[in-house]
Amino acid sequence: MAGTGKAHLRDSPDVLLRIEDLVVEFPVGRTGLKVNAVSGISLDVLRGETLGLVGESGCGKSTTGRAIMQLPRPTSGSVVFEGSELTRLTGDEMREARTRMQMIFQDPISSLNPRRKVRQIVMEPLNIWKRGTDAERSQKVDSILEEVGIDPTRAAESQPHQFSGGQCQRISIARSLVLDPSLIICDEPVSALDVSVQAQVLNLLEDLKAEYGLTLIFIAHDLAVVKNISDRVAVMYLGKICEVAPSDVLYENPAHHYTSVLLNSIPVPDPEVAVTKTAIEGEPPSPVLPPPGCRFNPRCPAAQDICRTEEPQLRAVGDGHFVACHFPTVTPVELSTR
C-alpha cells in the first residue's frame, strides 16, 4: 500500500480542490534527517462533496489538512483551490484565499482564545476583513450563533471555558462559517467529544453543509464517524494513500489489507460476539525512515518480495474504487474507464 499515482483523480469541472503530489517534510533537529509526514499524495474534492480522510495517529492526516491551508506551506506539490494554485500565492494573496476555506480543530477549547468573549471570537473574522457595518456584523454573528445552537446573549458575556466541549465546537463551527467559505477542513472535530455530543455535532455539520452548500474534508481516525458523513473516503498510512473509494464501497468491500484491518478494529457493540478477527501487529514504522517499497509491507499479512522493493500505484478495482496494493483483496479492473 501506501502508493502514489493519480489514477483516482477526476477530470470534472466541479473539482473544488485538487492536490497533486503533496509532500510535507519536517527537519529533525540538526541531524539532517527529516520526518516524511506526507509523501506525495494526490486527492481531489468535488464541489458539495464530503471527503473523509482516515488513518491511524501520525499518518499525516492533519498535516495534509494544514498543508492545504498552507500552514505551514508544503515542501512540494500543488494545491489548486477554486482554480488558483495556492502554493504560488504570496503571503497577502494567501491570507485572502484562506477566507474561502476554513478549519475546525480537534480540541474545541484550545482552538478558542481563553481570554476573549465568545461573541468577539466569532466576530473576529469579520473584523479582520472589515466586512459590513457594525450592525451588519452583529446581525450576522447572532444569526450564525443561533443557527449552531448557541445563545447569542450568553455568548456576548461568556468566555470559552464557561461552555462545554460540544458547545465550544459549535462556536468553532460558527466562527468558520461567518466568512462564507466554500471549503471547511474538519480536523478530527468530534474526537474530543462524548459519543452523544458527537452525533449532535455531526448532524449540525450535515445540516449546515446542505444549507450553505459547503464542501467538507473530514479528517478522523474513527471509521464509524467517517462512514456516515463522507461521500468518498481516502485511507492514509504513513504519509501515503492506500485506498480511495465511495464510503459504502469502502466499508463493504475493502480492497486494501490495511483498510480491512482498520475496519476490523471497529468494536462490535455486542458482548456476546466472540472476538475472532485478527488484529494488526506491531507499530507503524517511523516516518523518519519509512520502509522501502510499499510502506505497509512490514505489517501486511499478504506481503511478498515485490512489496518490499516496488511501490504500488493507485489503480482501479471498481467504479470510483482505487487501491494502491500489489495484491488487493479485490480483483483489479484492467484498463479502468477512468
Next chain:
Amino acid sequence: MTTTIDATTAPEDAAAPLPAAPTPPAKKRKLKWPGFGIVFAVGFLGSLTFLAIFADYLSFIPYPDAKIPGPDGRPGRYEWGPGTAAWFGTDGVSGDVFSKVIYGARTSLQVGIFATVFGILVGGFLGVIAGYFRGWVDRIVMIITDCLLALPALLLAIILVDRLSDLAEDASWLGWLSRKWTIVITLGILATAPLARIVRAQTLSLREREFVLAARSLGAKPGRVMFREILPNLIPAILTVGFTGLSILIAAEGALAFLGLGVEVGTPTWGKLIDENRNKIDEAWWATIFPCLMLFLTVLSFNIIGDRLSRRFDIRQAGV
C-alpha cells in the same frame, strides 16, 4: 357545567392559589477572608501611596526641609527620638524623618513604577516578537537579553547612570533627562531582560495553541495575532513578573542612592536617608531604621501581591 366544579371535584391545586415557586435559598456566599498578608500589603501600599501623593496638603506631615526645633528651642542634630514632637524622630539636620520617609516614597515609588513600565513595554515587545517570529529575530533578542543578564546588574547600573548623566550634560536636546529619569531608564533597561525572557517563553508555547492557528487561518496578520490573540494571554505573567520586579527595582533604587547615585540633591529618597544617617546608627537608630523599614515593607508588599497574582492566574490557566 362550571357550577358543578366545587372544592371536592376540582383538582386540588387548581382551586388553591398557586404556591409561589420555591425561591432557591439565597446563596450564602461565605465571604472568604483573603488572608492577612494580602490585606496588609494592599493596605500598606494604599496608605503609603495616599500619603505620598497628598503629603503637601496633610497638616500632620511637615515639609521635608522644615527644621524641627529641639528641646532647647533651637534646631540641632538628632535631638528628638520617635515621639510626639516628630513621629519618627529627627535627623542630622533637624529634619522630620517621618516627613522625609513619606516624601522619599514619592521618588522611590515613581522610579520603581516608571522603570517597571519601561521594562514591560520594551521587554514585552521584544519577547513577543522573539517568541512569535523565532528565527533570526529570536536570536538577536536573546543575544541582547543574555548579555544584559550576564553582566553584574549593579556594575551595569553604575556605568549606565554615569554615562547617561554625562550624555545629558553634553547634549542639549537631552535637557529633560534629569537624574531621576536617568535612573528610571537605567533600571528599566535592567528590568527588560528578565521580562523579555519570560514573555518569549510564554509566547513560544502560546503560538502553538490552536486558537493562534485558527486566527492565522482566518487571515489575521502577524501583528493582529500577536496583539489580539497572544498578548491578552500574557497579561497575567507580565503582571506577576512586573510586581515582583517592581519590588526589586525599588530596592535597587535604594542601593544606587546609597552608593551616591541617587536623584538630585534635596530630594529625599529612602536610599539617601539610609546613606546619610547610617554612621550615627548608634546614637540615633530611628533615622536609619525607619527608612529601612519602609523599604522592607514596600518590597515585601509588592512581593506578596505578585505572588498572589501568580497563584490566582495559574489556576484558570491550568484549567483551560
